[in-house]
Amino acid sequence: MPSKIVKFEMVELMKIHPIADLLPMIDGPAWQSFKDDILKNGIQVPVVIYQGQIIDGRNRWKACQELKIKCPTVEWNGQGSILDYIVSCNLERL
Secondary structure, three states: OOOOOOEOOOOOOOEEOOOHHHOOOOOOHHHHHHHHHHHHHOOOOOEEEEOOEEEEOHHHHHHHHHHOEOOOEEEOOOOOOHHHHHHHHHHHHO
């Protein structure tokens, strides 16, 4: 069962890592479905941050900002290639 969604008013600005920014964002009808799912089920996987930039989870972050809900984040451990990590996280969408 998802935890309760808490709305907040402050929009947090977060930079996107340039490699992560090469990947497509969700758009069109899928975007609304994605946000609806977050409202219903919450964020299942935290957004991954490295050196103050999002390396995985741009869509989750953007959806939470639009919905004005807190978005959980975790810091990447920095081991291995950042390119390999980003590609691995998004392989299904490529």
